[in-house]
Amino acid sequence: MRAVWCGFALGVIWLQRQAALPDTGGWWTLILAGCAAAGIAVWSLRDHGAGGSLQRRRGLRHQPARRIWRDGRVRRAAGWGAVWCAAICVGFGYAAVRAQTRLAVSLPHAWEGRDIEVVGSIKGLPTRDDKGARFLFDVDTNDARLAAFPRVIQLTWIARDAAMPRLAPGERWRLTVRLKRPHGNANFGLRDTEASLLARNVRATGYVSVPDHARRLAGHARGLAVLVDRWRAALRARIDTVLADAPHRGIVVALAIGAQDEVSPADRQLMRGTGTSHLVAISGLHIGLVAGLTGWLAAAIWRRSGWLGRNWPLRLPAQIVGVTAGAGFAALHAALAGFNVPAQRALWMAALVALAFVGGRQLARSTVLAWALGLVLLIDPWAVVSAGFWLSFCAVGAILFAMSGRPRGRGPQASRHDEDEERSAARNRWQALRAALIRSLYVFAERLRSAAHVQYAVTVALAPLTVYWFAQIPLVGPLANAFAIPWVSLLLTPAVLAGVALPAPLDAFAWRAAHTLLEGLVAGLQMFSGPRWTLWWLPRPHGWALAAAALGVLWCLAPRGWPLRWAAPLTWLPLLMPSADGALSEPSGAFRLTALDVGQGTSVLVQTAHHALLFDAGAGPESTHAGERVVVPFLQAQGVKTLDTLMISHADSDHAGGAPAVLDAIEVRQLVGGLEPDNALWPTARQHGAQTLPCVAGQRWQWDGVEFTVLWPDAGGLTGKPNAHCCVLRVSTSAGIVAGDAATRGGANAPRLTALLTADIEAPTERTLLARDRDLLRAQVLVVPHHGSRTSSTEPFLDSIDPSIALFQVGYENRFHHPNAGVFARYVARRIALGRSDRDGAVRVDVDPGARGEDGAVLTLERYRDTQRRYWMEP
Template structure:
């Protein structure tokens, strides 16, 4: 079964990497191939030769992989069939349905899933679930209880997410939750709560979870670690504060806020022990139940049942599912009188998780959970020893007749020996988990917390043995007794946070690394297996050498005299990364907490995944929030040496930059500098006090690299490269500034790469300006179906009429442009990293 389930999982993983789903002819050919593999396997097994048996298992593995691929494809086609047509985007629709899951409340309103019963749109396959926002304009949204039925006026759009290198794919997460449209309640005053409640086991579980969260909120209120208590009780992590997330990431203890296998195992073990003890003592009530069914079987079945209950409270996240299926497989095997190898149990859990949710493989929790357990089993199984007692009976009789002091000394030595062995076993497990998860931590989070093993050494037992039992006691106890348990758990978390703060203080505790490629991950995986192999494995000292591609990657920086420009997909806003051989500049930081949190969600993760731990210069073009809102998040997470900005003197960003250790300078025309053979110059605004609206004094940056006159190899259309190769970042300037720049120095505006002014609004991109710049590539940074309707159709057609190669973030995702004297190349993220769930129909 290990080969079957592992092959099945490999097929599911392979399907999630595809740019498009196979058609019906492709699926038919796949099933024919599966039949041929089954015939080959049966033939090989009948011959019973050593090599033919191996060939048979290889055929079984391949057939299982094809089955997994076909199964995941069928599930994906079924789910994608329900979608919102483009024609119905942005239109008011009346829907009737019920609240699904746990709503998330904030100062701005509430977000929730809405399960559809009916809609007044003539769409054959209307989405079955919506992700909605209830915006708190004049009054807060009402209490949105799970299962409550509502009639709402909503305005929807297709599930379109930001697409960037090294950043979580939100579209995949929406598909995994079966959300095929997102939007907001467009007429809150017309919302009507309907009679009755939705039915089903899922609704009942959601209401239990909601009631527990309300009890915790009543007791703890706005306590600093309230979110962690909620996460440990019901698995909902939306209330965990930003400060707590940052602390746990820096110390490698983020897994502690999830109801993981360790917590579910604790609950299952406690429940099993209690039920077994009660079953054995049934004779006190005149029953002889152990004679009917052994107490051991009752205990393990009860443990599996309580594991299912706790996993339900956790919302059936991937670690909880993995633990539940492992407990169920072990329970079934034990009740059936069989002994099952741990690897077989893990393989069954792997297959069952992917049968339920084929999209689990796109989440970090799936890989972290299964790889951690696999590493533990591999490390322990390779060092298992059988201890035999060969002491003869006379010696045992003599030991019993020794003095009390001698027997106490023997007992103490035995206890110390057992304690040392437990510590060694725990250290071995911690080492295995640390080594196994380090490459995945780099891949998903672009860092290795160097103090992680030390922090986890006391944080894991602290949370598992003290905090989690206190939280579970609070869930089980009635009011007002639950308040004591929840407050005690919060106090324990306060003590833990204080200890973690002391550990995470120095900057060296975090090792920032760029996101590795597949070859580096494969090499590190070989090194992990090599390192954790049994004693006596040859050349184990050489295992760390396989980690060199991961820990010391080759530089991907541009060559001297060239630059790389990456326009991030941050929605409605602007953020551009400019890299030279040894320097990095960030031009604007996107929206902040007032909008989409793009600074901390996209800009910072991208910089970290690219291995950029410090910015030589951060330019904030002007004070509009879609350009400057993400700057505080960047200053908190990335070292910034200089802030160059078009901000008024009393803007709070100046003080925050100084507190972060950055030099602060107001941008003004005439400023210029030289990095690694690349020239940088500020063209606007003029020196002196800033006057007028922010768009009138935007910083305009020109980046210029020298080069020869050659043919440019572009992704789509060959063009002739000029000398020098230049990019013009125009921020939000409008027509008056464009005319001023043209009158001042028309030649200075000539550039091959243009960041379209003001996102393509009708107040910018005048004809004379475009004729003077004469770009080969123009980049529109706009949000999907943004409320400003950027880019304006007339402006967009103005660029197309000049045969300029265009990239727009709402359709192409992030854009990366490599510029030097020989080539000018444009890479669109949604084209080179396309997945079958991506929607790319934003452009006019």
């Protein structure tokens, strides 16, 4: 069954990497391939089971032994290969059927942005903050009378002047909402939000448009899931009452019910920087430890039932009671965690071990892990798109693999003569105590060595995955975890669970004790964190680099005696190389422009061979948190550790709001902005060690054969609205005047290639720039002014620029209706290659004067949703 479940998992993973679901021809190919593989497997393995065919054994008796062995080996290998192929086909087909069923229900385009009255119940735990609440809503009826209306929608209830009601799981409501199809920001190297929405079966998102018309209905939704969610909500309310404004209350909530939305940003950053984020939630480690302790305690009480005048062990062995109690508590703890993937993995493993023990069977640990893998994916085929799935299963797999070749310590061995001497010496009390102490120290040393080996195996195995998912390796992670894991597992988690189990007011003592322990944990972790070098940022690796690193992990954790184990770290070198997404194809004279998908806002990264400039940083906490959610992770995933210049075009929040997050996370050498002198960004930048400089027309510099020129605003005081004094930046190659490789490639006739970044300028500014120098505006790449609003992109301005590529940075179904239909038609009429963040995601343009095509220099345009397409993305 290990091969079957592992092949099934590979099939599921393969489906999640597809750009489209199989059509009729694909289904027939899949079915025929699966049937053929199953037939080959049955034919190849039918005589290789235990006790094989007597007739076959007699027929092979007179053949040479070498030939029999060789034929049997080849046939068996072919059979197991066919088993894998058949299981892969089954997994692929199963995941495809689930995907087709789920994608069949979606909000029609015609109903996006329209008021719809829905009746249903709140699903799961609502997420709360100062601005309102976000929650899942299970829809029963809708006034749009749509038969295929989404069953589950994700809503935001914005807190306004009136007090917002407290939302509880299972409550029934009548709400007026405005919805849109599931859509997320799509950027190179970042997680796919739409995949996570699909995994939760969320087929529409939106907000409560008329809060005054919201009505709480009588009754509650029913079901086991609702009861669990109401229990979790009640526990969160009790913790909030006890700890109130305690600084680490969010971590206590996370350890009690698995909800991490209330963890403070400071605590989240500390855990992430020390590699201990996995301890903030109910993980498989916690469930396993607590289930083990529960099983041991239940078995111990059962064995001592004689003290109560009962002989329970005579009726049912204490071992069965302990294993069953441990599995039951694992189920209870997993329910508290909301059945996340690590919790499911631990639950299935505990349940399988319990069933095998009760049935009198013994399962190999790898078989238990394979069954847990298959069951998790059988329930949720989209679990593979989450980091928790890979980190959880790979950590357990690494532990099993690393410990498989280690002999168990059996203690100090002694000869019979030594045993006689020890027996005689044991008459002396102190010598007996000394011998017992030596044995205890030896056992402790063996356990400490085993724990260190486990920590080493997990650290080595998860390092490549940590780089892939988080673009970082906490160098202090092993030391921090060596301190934090025992602290959390043996002290903090039991205190939190005691608060869960105890009634009020006794629970308050347990939770206050847990918070006191948390203060000690945070103080200890702060000793490990500090300098930037403790967190090693690396670009997100490609598949081949990750595969090489995985091979190195297996090589490094192989049993003692494996050849050339010292060479295993060499396979990790590709992780240190710049990714193809972040590297330029030419060393000098070329640049790459990436217009990020930050929703309604602007953020453009310009990279030369050795420098980087970020033009605007998207929205901040006042809106979509794009600076923290998108811009900073994107820079880290691309390996951009330092920004030579951060240019903030003007003070509008959708351009400047994300700048503080960038300054906090990335080293910025210089801030250039079209900002008022009293803007808070100036002192913030200086506190982070950045030089500050107003944005003024005429500023010019050169990096790696690429010229940067500021065209607007003029020197002097900034007057009028912010859009009137936006920074306008011109980026161009040096057209053969650059020494070195760029001049060699292009020569004196190399064309000048230009990109124009215009921020939110409007028609008056466009006319002023036209009156100064039309030739200076000519550009092949244009970041469209003011998101394509009707107050910009005038006909003369576009005629003077004459772009080949135009990029619109707009939010999906944004309330400003950008881009304006008439303005967009102007670009379409000129047959300009267009990129829109709401349809295409992030758009990348490589500008290289040395790459020569049939029509001269080549501009390479790459749209994220084209090159990284998945079947859940709309065409």
